[in-house]
Amino acid sequence: MSSKVLPQxxxxxxxxxAVLQALGEPVRLTIVRALADNPAGVCCGDIELPxxxxxxxxxxxxxxxxxxLSTHTDGTRRISVLRREDLEALYPGLLTGILSAKQ
Amino acid sequence: MSSKVLPQxxxxxxxxxAVLQALGEPVRLTIVRALADNPAGVCCGDIELPxxxxxxxxxxxxxxxxxxLSTHTDGTRRISVLRREDLEALYPGLLTGILSAKQ
DNA sequence: ATCGTAGTACGATGATGATCGAACTAGTGA
DNA sequence: TCACTAGTTCGATCATCATCGTACTACGAT
Structure with a gap:
């Protein structure tokens, strides 16, 4: 058992x-969209970024x-997951609104 | 009739x-909250800002x-109005999500 | 016309932040 | 133990931007 959650x-x-500022950057928005498409989490390095x-x-x-997002280790990999529940509880509709934007 | 709409x-x-980046700044978020409380529009200078x-x-x-937001002139005053309809059409839920945050 | 008020435009400055390369850490496997 | 891989951290650099004062524009009122 080598899995551990990074500080958040x-x-x-x-x-x-902080949330809006974080989301207002193209590269980070790309990351968030990738996470939204993969509820189980995504290995950081697997997202194609420029x-x-x-x-x-x-x-x-x-x-x-x-x-x-939340990140936990998995061996030498780091798996990131969108904090959907928390964000939905705090700002209901925000995430779906952002993700519904035709990019 | 001296009213005219500023370019937008x-x-x-x-x-x-652009929307997220604009909203991710404390002063601007304060402005948006003030506009949300006044659907008829607010005179720019009437919002208390540091x-x-x-x-x-x-x-x-x-x-x-x-x-x-949208701004139109009214004499020497400028009235700003939140573009609720447009934002709701583009990103349904985004505005309400943000405004529901207990600041 | 002149003045006052509301707001913008401009130029400068200081802070923040996006980016990179290089050095480092940690886990895996031979 | 020794490489290899995934990822972080650090320091530097360059760009962006929040802020201000000053000068300017536009409108209204006297």
Whole structure:
């Protein structure tokens, strides 16, 4: 058992400005859309992005610290999952609204 | 009749990244909340903000160009109105989700 | 006309942040 | 133990942007 959850804010610590700021960046929005398509979670590196690994890590950290996604380890992999329940509880409709945008 | 509408994107020109980026700034979120409380529109200068007039103008321009609000002149005043219909049509649930956040 | 008020435009500045390469950590497997 | 892989962290750099003061425009009233 080598799985562990990376630090993230509790539901009541999530601030809407942080969430919106996190989502208002094209690369991060791409990540969120990929997570939305895969409820079981996605391995970070499997999302195709026009940035290097370190930039990718930076964006994932930003999203995690904003409370948008949760990351747990799986061996050397890191699996990220969208925090749908928490976001829906805090801001009902926000996620579906964003995801319904024809990109 | 001296009323005229300031330039703004058509509904189909609104991009979700621009909207989210515009909303992800505390001062601008304050403006949006004030507009949401006043469906008839609000005179720009009547919203209490911790910034100068020029910064206020900058934020209002950002929100207008993102498609979040509409501004029309009324004499020397400028009245801003939230573009609820357009936003709801493009991103159903997004606005209500954001506004339901206990600030 | 002149003045006052509401707001914008411009230029400068300082802060934030997106990006990268390089060095590092941790887990897997030979 | 020794590589290999996945990912993070650090420091630097460059771009974006929030902020301000000042100068400007537009409208209304005297």
């Amino acid at each position: 804010p509790e539901r009541d610590e999530i601030r809407v400005e 940035v290097t690994a370190s930039t990718r890590a930076h964006h994932l950290k930003t999203l995690r610290e904003a409370g948008v | 994107p058509e509904r189909d020109e609104i991009r979700v990244e 910034v100068t007039a020029s910064t206020r103008a900058h934020h209002l321009k950002t929100l207008r160009e993102a498609g979040v």
